[in-house]
Amino acid sequence: MTSDIKRGVSLYSFQHETFQGKMTLEDCFRTCADMGALGIEVIGEQTFWGWPEATVDEAKIEEWHALIGKYGATPVCHDFMLDYKRYKGRMMSLEEQVASVRKDLDFASRLGVKYVRALVSIAPEVLVAAAPYAEEKGLKILIEVHAPLHFDHPWIIRHAEAFEKSGSDALGFLPDMGMFLFKFPPVWKERFIRNGVPRNIADYIEKAYEDRVLSEYVILNVREMGGEGPALGMAETLRHNAAFEPKRMLDYMHRIHNIHGKFYQMDENLVEPSIPYDEIVRVLKQGGYKGYICSEYEGNRWIEDAQEVDSVEQVRRQQAMLKGLIGEPTPTALAA
Template sequence: MANAIKRGVSLYSYQEETYLQKMTLEDVIAASARMGALGIEVVSEQSFWGYPAPLPDATYDHWHALMDKYGTTPVCHDLMLDYKKYKGRLMPFEEQVASMKVDIAHAARLGCPFTRALVSISPEVLAAVAPYAEEKGVKVLIEVHAPLHFDHPWIQRHYEVMEKLGSDHLGFLPDMGIFVKRFPRVWKERFIRQGCPEKVADHIEQAYEARTLAEYVINDVEKMKAGPAAMAMVTTLRHNLYANPRRMLEFMHRIHNIHAKFYEMTADLVEPSIPYEEIIPVLVEGGYQGYLCSEYEGNRWVEDAFPVDSVEQVRRQQAMFERLLSPKPTAHAA
């Protein structure tokens, strides 16, 4: 089946290199373009010094010059409204709305048709900013992020508000971390290096893949008295899940961008924990036409023991996408 899915990158994937100042904004955009990942998603606090304070016109001019130079397309700005920790107090409703409008205006200046909103933002705040988003031509997308999923009551509340408003400037951005089918190898190996006994790590891994209720497994490990690393590993079960990718089909008319989360890409172009070979056919079936934006988060699981090469990891995922998105040859009868 033909598809119009496009390939992109969240610059968050290169957080290791940008934080250590090994790569500039231009470097990471150039690297993405070389892979054929021409859609660019940006976490502005990572890429623009001083944001969310007002940025000079020169910053936007530079951004657009880079887009032109490398043939890339602005896709999404990830807003980071953390209203519960704002200056040590809860941000009032009116301030949340005003803060989101700053992000929407910023996304518009970047040329991004979408801005990602954190899942903690209330449906009422989204409803309040919808008219401004329409004015600016920016769709605000709630990130569906583990441990939430499309059947979670909070996501259902958001969906009900979107449908009631009827605004086509509100939608969803699913993070593929809601489809972690197997316990990530790099997680397990890190916890073992930190002191989790290998037998306990095996037990946790097997329990996750058997879909055993997290609290039962946590209770098991508490009884084992296996130490803090074992407890840290087992409590990850509270925050991760494998939902059914086909549940995206019901919401596809509101899915406009995707975080293609991954923790590890092997040399043979496989993500061992997230089954993209099952996910992408669902997107094709649903007629998804947006970007798959690579989001590498494996760096934090290997940096204690191994060099981090985010560029190579993203390159491998993009090569996997190129393969999975290529039209399959049609068999002809003799």
């Protein structure tokens, strides 16, 4: 069954290769185009050096648009940060926060995207105050619903209520699929073992996560098993991750316009072993979602101590998986 869901890539997926100078911006575009993933999501700080402290040179913006045209891509989303708690050693005022958001909206407009991603820590009153400016720019501000938060969390409910009360359609949500972590990622487990966690403790934590044991009990039990340091760090991950229900997106689908296809590992069989993408895509189809799922690979940091990172291959595998789940038709070869 086909759907209107589209495939894209967050260039954050290639952060390892970008930082090491192994991939240029054009390499990223070419790679995505080769996969048929034509939606491009970008983090300004990663792709445009100096942002947001410095104004990005117009030549860099022109390069961006030239690559969009060359590869037939679509600029989807600009992810901005607003680290308001570390502004000159004090909290930013509401007015300063709104001004910062407006600056990112201006930048997003230069990039030609439709959406901007707001961090989940940003208060709803900031986004509501920035909404009229977003409307003027033809943009939507999407707060990222990211683990350990979820659609039933009071903070997200507070945003949803504020968005509805504002009456603005420029406010919405960007769900990160990492909140649907149904199993403890194998790459996490093996990294913790390499860091010194005894395998029996690692096995216990993995099983406890699958059994949905309360994280405080797991941490206590790990202490009683003699675990310390890395073992407690592994147990602590249970505080920040959980297997929330994909179906909870349905009540908010009218405000969901982009999705982070978070993943930590794609195996040779095109399966993400910890996140149920088959169920996720089924729910998105049920809700009539028509936006992009942008691959967001974050397994690099869990393997870089032991093996060469190949973000391109990992993203390629996820894109192949998504293509099948979405039901994207395969082009028919022209008859000779």
